[in-house]
Amino acid sequence: MMLGSLRYGTTVGLILINAMVLATLATEEGIFTNHLLVQLHEGVHDEAHQLATEHGYHSARKLPFGEGLFHFYPLDTAPRRTKRSLHNRQRLEKDRRVKNVLDQEGFGRQKRGYRSINEIDIKMTDPLFSKQWYLINTGQADGTPGLDLNVAEAWDLGYTGTGITIAIMDDGRLKLCNHGIDYLHPDLASNYNAEASYDFSSNDPYPYPRYTDDWFNSHGTRCAGEVSAAANNNICGVGVAYNSKVAGIRMLDQPFMTDIIEASSISHMPQIIDIYSASWGPTDDGKTVDGPRELTLQAMADGVNKGRGGKGSIYVWASGDGGSYDDCNCDGYASSMWTISINSAINDGRTALYDESCSSTLASTFSNGRKRNPEAGVATTDLYGNCTLRHSGTSAAAPEAAGVFALALEANPDLTWRDMQHLSVLTSKRNQLHDDLHQWRRNGVGLEFNHLFGYGVLDAGGMVKMAKEWKTVPERxxxxxxxxxxxxxxxxxxxxxxxxxxxxxxxxxxxxxxxxxxxxxxxxxxxxxxxxxxxxxxxxxxxxxxxxxxxxxxxxxxxxxxxxxxxxxxxxxxxxxxxxxxxxxxxxxxxxxxxxxxxxxxxxxQSAPYIDQIVRDYQSKLAMSKKEELEEELDEAVERSLKSLLSKN
Incomplete structure (x- = not known):
């Protein structure tokens, strides 16, 4: 059954949505849950909570997308539908106030990058700062000096993420104060945005990390520290955007995922949250083909069209940890036009063995890799006030990118979601990234790219300099x-x-x-x-x-x-x-x-955003001479043009 009001109509992205909705997804057998999408008739929206409790549900939450749509939460947390809940659903469907009821099917989503490591000139007082080679690489842990995010230049220009909020969409591992019941991680407390945080697994505003003996629930806290860990407080390390605010969106800590929970997370407070960092997706088992369902697609489309006052929410996605066995173009989140898909490199410029390659990856940051040096991992915050050197996977790469984008947004708050993609293409650097299989190539207008690394490693300094005077790209x-x-x-x-x-x-x-x-x-x-x-x-x-x-x-x-x-x-x-x-x-x-x-x-x-002259010169010369004779000249011309562009910014 399809809810009539959920049709996407003629808005931007119709063709993509139709293609994704019609896609046959190779996933595990569906699980029917006790969560429902309920559409109410006009004039009875205020009765939603009462209606839910009358029919045996815990509560109802109004959805920010669509008309008259509510998420009905069950009383218990049973992963599968029971006979009792089926009876409640049937009674609800017959209620005169209810227009439509849509079951929420459970499906699999997997956290990315949680894996063990095999023992693996700015003054900061934070004890792990000298070990955060991805911020400033001086050759720590046998790394390659200079191979980093170039945050020092951005910080030196005065950009530290002030005024920007990044949401970590994860399992709620941000430690926060539940009215005095729990405590904040001391390196995140000052930058925690409680207003923008929510627990969609438990339907409350406190995304508290569920305790486990193996610390599996450390994922979100580690990601948050990479972005917003405070500077100069003598605790752990420093975030890429250490004056930014970080919000926790807990949405993965239940036995199944539903379209409502996913869509609600992606569309949570889009006028307050600037950047959403996602280090999860379909199972990276090398045999799954899966992507967002219809509600999530609509929420993402609404985000890029309406978020941030119409400038568009920025979605950063980890490309995946399936290694050479998988292809991130089989992941409908990482391969979406609306997301910025980020891969990773290790501290000497090689690919990590778990990196997936695909043509949709836009850029790269850093993670742990093949080195046995115990300090070659990503240093960040950890559960219970601790610090770690063991954060890893492409899940470590995505928050770093979110931090860089926060610096760019501080430099120019008017950047649209597409501006951020263009800036990533223009300012990312080949640096010393290399892979034995996939070589660097130039496209038809001279932009250098790699099948694994996209357009290269993000350069925070180069991005904020270009962002300061950036003109919004033409209509799409x-x-x-x-x-x-x-x-x-x-x-x-x-x-x-x-x-x-x-x-x-x-x-x-x-x-x-x-x-x-x-x-x-x-x-x-x-x-x-x-x-x-x-x-x-x-x-x-x-x-x-x-x-x-x-x-x-x-x-x-x-x-x-x-x-x-x-x-x-x-x-x-x-x-x-x-x-x-x-x-x-x-x-x-x-x-x-x-x-x-x-x-x-x-x-x-239709009009050139910035490279019209490069294209025109290349095409005119190509028409007059042989392509082979132009290769060296073209490379030099492109380098001069892009260097000129960068120097002006």
Missing amino acids: FHCVAGSLQEVHKIQSGERLILTISTDSCQGKDNFVRYLEHVQAVVTVNGSRRGDLIINMTSPMGTKSILLSRRPRDDDAKVGFDKWPFMTTHTWGEDPRGTWILEVGFQGDKPQRGALKEWTLMLHGT
């Missing part, structure tokens, strides 16, 4: 560039090659001339889904790896159903011309399959 448009609906067979030993030629909706109101995100909405299946590989090449010659081999994925039935594979690698390019899709199998055993649809969706601007 969406063009369906073409669609192939015929069935095309695929078999091992051969590559299926398809093309779509497009004018990018030229001459229409939705013409896209300068690319931001590109989506290939694909329906394909195979005798072994994990052996499928998909590449796409732009008219300007940039090849994106949309799907890599996933050796643990044995699916032979579901495949990908209208799944929106996304790439950021063609950022700034002219999309007009011929796009090439290449599909095949990679593996030891023969496989066969069929591609049933490829729809090409282009997202970007």
Whole structure:
């Protein structure tokens, strides 16, 4: 059943939502919970709580999205529906005040980055500051000097995150004062934003960490410390944005996730919270294909369109910890256009063994990795007033990015969610990041990128300098560039090659001339889904790896159903011309399959945000000479242009 008022209509993102909703998700069997989405008739909204209690529910909470929508909480915390709760639901549905009732199905979400480590010139009084190599890398723990977030330059310019609130969407491991029942972590207390915090697992404003003997619930506290740990208080270390406020949103500490809880968390106080940091997602087992459900998609769309007074909420997402066995383009959160997907590197510039690669990753920060030095992990706050050197995973990387974005927002509070993505593309640095498999390449307008690291490691100093004088990017448009609906067979030993030629909706109101995100909405299946590989090449010659081999994925039935594979690698390019899709199998055993649809969706601007001259020079020279003779000249021209742009900011 679909609630009529939840239709997204013609607002921005319709095509993406339809594609995601129609996607067939390879998840575990659904769990029907006692949580309900209830739509009430007009004029009875004030009776919601009374109605809930009358029908055997604990309470009702009005949802900030949609009309007349309420979340009905159960009296108990039983993970599955009981006969009694089914009877309550049936009585509720017959109540004259109720317009619609929608069951909330439980599904799996997994915390990212909680894993053990194998023993692994600014003056601050904090004892761990000298060990926070990701802030200032002087070669600690056998790292590479200079390979860091360059926060020292941003701090020296006076930007420390003042006035910015970051929400850690997690399991509620922020320790806070529950009216004197518990205590605050001493390194987070002064920066804790109680007003913006909430516990969606227990439906109360106190996201208290549930105690466990193994300290599993330390995840959120560690992430919070990376962002907002106070400076010069002789406790633990220093946050990237040490004067920012941090809020706790507890939403993962129950046996299941629901669309309501996820959507409510993502849309919580969007006029107070500036940045949402998420270090969770579908299971990183190398065989799951999953993403946000409809309510969460609508909440995210509302966030980027209405959050922060219309400038847009900023969603930072950890790309995933599935390593070479997984592909983050199979994660509908990390691969969303509305999120900034962040990967990680270790302190010598290599990839961590758990890093997932995909074409939707925008940039990178840092985490622990292969080194056995006990100080090579991420130093931050921990439970019960403690500190740790053992924070790890891409979950450590996402909060660092949130901290850098907080510095940029302080430098320019008018930045939109898209401005932050453009700034990430322009100011991230290759630095000394390297991977043996995926080499650095330049796209059609000369921007350097890597399949693992995106556009490089975030540079806080470079970002705040550019942010100070940044002009908001032009309006965004969406063009369906073409669609192939015929069935095309695929078999091992051969590559299926398809093309779509497009004018990018030229001459229409939705013409896209300068690319931001590109989506290939694909329906394909195979005798072994994990052996499928998909590449796409732009008219300007940039090849994106949309799907890599996933050796643990044995699916032979579901495949990908209208799944929106996304790439950021063609950022700034002219999309007009011929796009090439290449599909095949990679593996030891023969496989066969069929591609049933490829729809090409282009997202970007009609006027140039900043690189028009680079594109024009490149295209005119390309028309007059051979491409090979221009490679060296183009590299030099691009470097000069980008250096000039950076120096002006």
